[in-house]
Amino acid sequence: MWYRTDSGGVGVAFTDVAEGNLAAHTGDEPAEVARRRRRVEAELGTGPVRYAWQVHGTAVHDVTGTAFDAADPLASPEADAVVSADGTPVGILTADCLPVVLVGRRPGRVPVLAVAHAGRPGLLAGVLQETVAAVRAHGALDLEAWIGPAVCGACYEVPAEMVREAEETLPGVATTTSWGTDGLDLPGAARSLLEERGVRVREETADRAAWCTLENDELYSYRRDKTPGRLAGLVWVSEEGGRDE
Template identity: 40%
Template sequence: MLRMRIDPAANRGVGVAFTDRWGGFSTGALAELNLGRVDADDPAHLVANVAALRAGLGVDRIALVHQVHGAQVVEIDRAAAEQIDDQTVLSEPTGAAGPIPSARRMPTADAMVTRLPAVALAIRVADCLPVMLADPAAGVIGAAHAGRAGLLGGVLPAVVARMRGLGARDIAGWIGPHICGSCYEVPRTMAEEVWAAHPATRATTSWGTPSLDLGAEALAQLEELGVTAVGLDPCTRESPELFSHRRDPGSGRLAGLVWLATGWIRN
């Protein structure tokens, strides 16, 4: 279930985790721990997967957003958290689950911040970058979905700015599993345009074609923003333990999660 986990007790009260595809209830191409694809999975399986993950992390709630490859950031405050339960995974505005009351609809955004303990911020991916952020001393955490469009469109500066608006100063970051530069092939015209504006992305696939290294770009952006970050980032396309849209179109979704421990106290 958990590909990697940093326990809050070993990380100044901040937990960080990245899931693999095992330990859940989904079947077929979505087996087993699919955390997205409300349009394709059995709703009961999705809810059971979220519940199992929540119990495994020891948190009260898992906050989700409907990700659209943008740079919008939402704060999960107490009012928003009170609307979250394991059924929230079914509330994406896709139409697949039928009409959803506005008060229960999953917010549309590509990043979240919170100061609440025991609420895990979850970013779901199947090749994009899940970026987890925290200032343990300030008790502020953030999470960002950094696909190509969002990463190049400013989602990381946006979430860091929002965290600093909540009092964060010394921010650490963790980049989870994503497609690597040796696998993320793009058309040459796109590659050359991106390379010119973002030199850290320059890469070549293992078969010799133009590609983008989004992990290197994320680390470069975070360094420029004053964030100390590390890449805990096996390649999704290369690992059958992980979901990958490039390898298996229509695959399930992994998650990166960050949370403040229950009982966190400001230093």
């Protein structure tokens, strides 16, 4: 497990290659993906986790009060963020894109949980803004975020024209790679977006060199390996966190 914490009755974790590929949409055998997911859920004590079928968009799927077949990893809604206000655990899958976990607190009630898949297209289109709005729509006022392992700004090289267009949409996202070429700093831009909207970003996720998927063999990186493997960003209500009745 790359990272695991309990924050005020809410568990947050990001997996690594030790847990295996947790995505069913990249060509792996669904039964094997389901087996790995159950193993991670048992290790963390989450209960069945709801994922999304990610398409680099901005749609947020609200799973509050809905049922699903946990044995079928292909039975996921097409969306790039998932939110739950009833304690349902949620997860997002990535291999260079940003996995972002959000927790919204509500006095006397179960926290609102959310995850977002924020690759370059989704981040520029507003997936994080939509996710924050969905969490707040459930009455959460105090929001906290974890930005999980992703390719860092020192490693994310893109064409100059792409940088220009991205900077027009999201000022401050442009950067220079460690070898002097044009790049984008998606983790830094995500942090700025969240903080501008009053979301506290956990400091331990700010060390991007340690959390760079391209630089760490213990993390999946599509850019490095063209891998079908995906790590998961997960959030759940831990035992002391309680649930709504």
